[in-house]
Amino acid sequence: MKCAVIVTLALLFITAGFLLVPEGRAYACSCVESNAQEKLKTSTSVFTGKVVKRGGVQIFSTDRVRAYTFEVDTAWKGVSSKRMTVLGNDAGSESCGIQLEKNQSYLIFAYQDEEGSKLHTNLCSGNVSVEQAGDALKLLGAGKVLSQDDFGETIHGRSWSSYLMIYGGVVLLIVLVSGWIWRRKKRT
Known part of the structure; x- marks a missing residue:
């Protein structure tokens, strides 16, 4: 009887080990592979720009986001002003987060939130520094190079x-x- 209990417990621990420990590595963030043209179709806003302001971390329910303000250089889609603010998921890359550096230029793919009021982006959006965006920029083709004249002279956004x-x-x-x-x- 004692032997049967020991064998049963051993089998229980072995079975639990197989169920609880995955065979390979597990990743919390997995992105669907797509090229820049496909991302252009699914994104609300696509542009290259320099980060001119990196806001502080804000917490909305369980999400950590950081506001990034860009001085837009070239636009492909959904750009309404020379300065665009995009909220980025500020968690680690394991949670699809991104960290963009001030005074660096990026190719940005952003989408609107459910309310349609703010642009968001994350690791899976396909953002990349302009220095590394050569192939993506070729796929996107010629965008519109922007100047302040495209939006009229503004004071504090008006x-x-x-x-x-x-x-x-x-x-x-x-x-x-x-x-x-x-x-x-x-x-x-």
């Missing part, structure tokens, strides 16, 4: 025309209120 509309609206409102007050005083 164009001159938007400031003109705001100030014009304020002046018009002041004129209308002044006229209304003047007419009321004239009647009394």
Whole structure:
């Protein structure tokens, strides 16, 4: 009886060992292989740019993200201004995280979040430094080289025309209120 218990426990430990320890290495992050043209089709925004600001780590539920602000050089898709901010997964590479360095230039593939309000990227997106992006850039073809003139001159992210509309609206409102007050005083 004692021998049967020992054999049963031994078999139990061996079986548990096979079930709990995988045969090969396990990776938490596994990316689907695709080339730059395929990534261009599936990404919301594709551009090359220099990291001009590297924000601090923010935690959203269980995700660690860092905001990267880029000065965009060349655009292929989804670029709305000369400066673009993309949230990057800031976890380690085992969790598909990326760390981009300030003053370095990258080819960025970004996607919109569920709300459609922010761009995100991660290790599987296909981001690579411009120095290592030769083959990907050939596959993408000629992008549009951007200058500030493509978006109009801006102050703190707003164009001159938007400031003109705001100030014009304020002046018009002041004129209308002044006229209304003047007419009321004239009647009394």
